[in-house]
Amino acid sequence: METVLFAILGIAAILAALLTITSPSPIASALYLVGVMFSLAGLYVLLAAPFVAAIQVIVYAGAVIVLMLFVIMLLNLRPVEEKSAAGWQTAGIAVASLVLLTAFVAIMSASSQLAVVNDVPTTFGKTVEIGKLLYSRYLYAFEVVAVLLLLAIVGAVALIRKPDSADGDGEAHAD
Amino acid sequence: MQIELTHYLLLTAVLFAIGVMGVLTRKNLIVLLMSVEIMLNAVNLTFVAVARYTADLTGQVLVFFVMCVAAAEVAVGLAVLIALWRHRGTMHMDSFRLLKW
Numbered sequence: 001m002e003t004v005l006f007a008i009l010g011i012a013a014i015l016a017a018l019l020t021i022t023s024p025s026p027i028a029s030a031l032y033l034v035g036v037m038f039s040l041a042g043l044y045v046l047l048a049a050p051f052v053a054a055i056q057v058i059v060y061a062g063a064v065i066v067l068m069l070f071v072i073m074l075l076n077l078r079p080v081e082e083k084s085a086a087g088w089q090t091a092g093i094a095v096a097s098l099v100l101l102t103a104f105v106a107i108m109s110a111s112s113q114l115a116v117v118n119d120v121p122t123t124f125g126k127t128v129e130i131g132k133l134l135y136s137r138y139l140y141a142f143e144v145v146a147v148l149l150l151l152a153i154v155g156a157v158a159l160i161r162k163p164d165s166a167d168g169d170g171e172a173h174a175d
Numbered sequence: 176m177q178i179e180l181t182h183y184l185l186l187t188a189v190l191f192a193i194g195v196m197g198v199l200t201r202k203n204l205i206v207l208l209m210s211v212e213i214m215l216n217a218v219n220l221t222f223v224a225v226a227r228y229t230a231d232l233t234g235q236v237l238v239f240f241v242m243c244v245a246a247a248e249v250a251v252g253l254a255v256l257i258a259l260w261r262h263r264g265t266m267h268m269d270s271f272r273l274l275k276w
Contacts, residue, residue, distance in 0.1 A: 021197030092199030103188035117230040152247030159254035
């Protein structure tokens, strides 16, 4: 059962990822990316990580992709002509294959040395357990991430302000 | 056949390579951001798989942090894209070559 689910979800993830990077329309790319996110969420459930699966769906499929779709539709993006040189495409595929080959060799040579635990406790990956870790050992990192998100909000708002409103501060408060 | 850690690691390697290919071959900046997301997700899957097969929850906590950073990255990245769009009216990567030597 687990094997069948892994095969289905894995193949779905790979196919959706390939369609994401090959489809000419950005909207279609974003929708295929949702497929990648959902397949990965399913794999997280298989890997005893229900909390991670939930935030994968909520944060990625729910927030990140919707943000991208908003931007694509707001800017009314049409497919840009991708007439890059064929040599550049080949180089890209070659580099990606090289990355893949390196990873394969590394994984295959290390796979015999991995200390593998086949059974995990039933509470493994539950929200309570992750919450305990977040608020004890990783408390500082948690707080720093909160500051990072605040900075990202402020930075994003500052970046997309209209350039001519920079010196027109008084105009905004005129009436 | 029993699914093992190696199978998950191979799957993440394939996903990561697809992301690399997207970054290197596409010219649309939004699709470029999506390829980066695919790479981040491949790494997240590695974290979760290793966490499961070493029975150590630290991997899942790290995924939480990676997701926060990815969300911040997307927000700032899309803001940069909108600013670029206002200046140049295009999303084609070859239009932005001011820093290219």
